[in-house]
Amino acid sequence: MNLLWLQGLTCNGNTQSFLCSEDPPVHKVLEGFNLLFHPALTYNRDVEEVLDSLLSDREKLDVFIFEGAVSDDVLYKEMTLKETVRELAQRAEFVIALGSCAVYGNIPALFREDISGLLYRFKVKGGALGEDFGKPVINLSGCPVHPSWLAYVLDTILRGGEIPLDEWGRPKELYAYLTHHGCIRNEYFEWKVEAKEFGTKEGCLFYYLGCRGPMTHSSCNRILWNGVSSKTRAGLPCFGCTEYDFPRVNLFKTFHVMGLPEELPLGVSKRGYILLSGIAKTFAPQRLKEKLIDEGNRKTPHKA
Numbered sequence: 001m002n003l004l005w006l007q008g009l010t011c012n013g014n015t016q017s018f019l020c021s022e023d024p025p026v027h028k029v030l031e032g033f034n035l036l037f038h039p040a041l042t043y044n045r046d047v048e049e050v051l052d053s054l055l056s057d058r059e060k061l062d063v064f065i066f067e068g069a070v071s072d073d074v075l076y077k078e079m080t081l082k083e084t085v086r087e088l089a090q091r092a093e094f095v096i097a098l099g100s101c102a103v104y105g106n107i108p109a110l111f112r113e114d115i116s117g118l119l120y121r122f123k124v125k126g127g128a129l130g131e132d133f134g135k136p137v138i139n140l141s142g143c144p145v146h147p148s149w150l151a152y153v154l155d156t157i158l159r160g161g162e163i164p165l166d167e168w169g170r171p172k173e174l175y176a177y178l179t180h181h182g183c184i185r186n187e188y189f190e191w192k193v194e195a196k197e198f199g200t201k202e203g204c205l206f207y208y209l210g211c212r213g214p215m216t217h218s219s220c221n222r223i224l225w226n227g228v229s230s231k232t233r234a235g236l237p238c239f240g241c242t243e244y245d246f247p248r249v250n251l252f253k254t255f256h257v258m259g260l261p262e263e264l265p266l267g268v269s270k271r272g273y274i275l276l277s278g279i280a281k282t283f284a285p286q287r288l289k290e291k292l293i294d295e296g297n298r299k300t301p302h303k304a
């Protein structure tokens with residue numbers, strides 16, 4: 001299958017993330033595809049020659065991966081980036097918007113009205129391809145996207161499998177979960193034991209330190225980063241980077257209204273939250289309030 005990977009307004013983060021793919025490694029993910037162009041991986045053809053060939057239908061386009069936001073700036077001959085992307089997307093059998101800039105416009109879209117993702121500008125439908133674009137776009141949101149998420153999509157395409165999508169066009173297999181699912185701090189969350197500072201092993205970061213894990217759809221705690229960890233496991237809040245309203249201001253703080261977090265975990269009512277969190281805090285086990293590893297009493301083992 002012919003695969004084209006094109007970039008728009010991007011920090012290159014999804015490419016960097018993809019290059020770190022370990023399981024499977026990058027060359028295995030791309031096995032079975034004829035990579036026509038990628039800004040960092042191909043060297044034998046320049047982008048204009050590839051675009052010429054695709055847009056004049058001399059070569060067919062099976063999979064079109066677009067990384068970054070789209071603007072009206074000129075890219076290719078007399079065509080704007082937006083026009084070029086539309087032409088390519090119409091020709092491709094599968095279109096993948098890779099990263100939150102390609103899905104929602106994200107950070108670049110904060111600066112100009114004409115900048116958007118392929119199908120959305122934040123939560124407004126339309127985007128660069130327009131509301132009437134006639135085929136599904138596989139939206140892989142994230143800043144950046146985990147390499148295994150892209151590997152799953154490409155592998156499924158190659159095998160001719162189905163990729164069920166959610167209401168935002170994201171694969172359900174990856175985005176039906178919340179960041180909260182699989183976080184090792186779940187017990188602290190349930191008993192309302194707060195983390196006091198960043199980077200510690202104990203406590204939940206939802207109550208004061210800005211964690212959006214309970215309202216963010218991602219597999220970050222199910223498919224671990226570099227195979228070993230995640231932000232919340234390492235003691236940093238989930239910023240909600242897979243959702244349309246990323247980026248937000250003050251990512252390290254939970255805002256409160258009348259003593260309650262401004263946003264509650266998905267599906268939880270105010271009444272339920274007040275009732276349960278009050279009881280949980282009162283009856284939290286003592287062990288959860290103590291350090292997991294008491295550094296002060298650490299004894300250095302010595303040889304006999």
Ligand code: SF4
Binds near residue numbers: 183184187212213
């Ligand atoms: S740190 Fe975040 S993801 Fe982990 S349990 Fe707390 S709220 Fe959930």
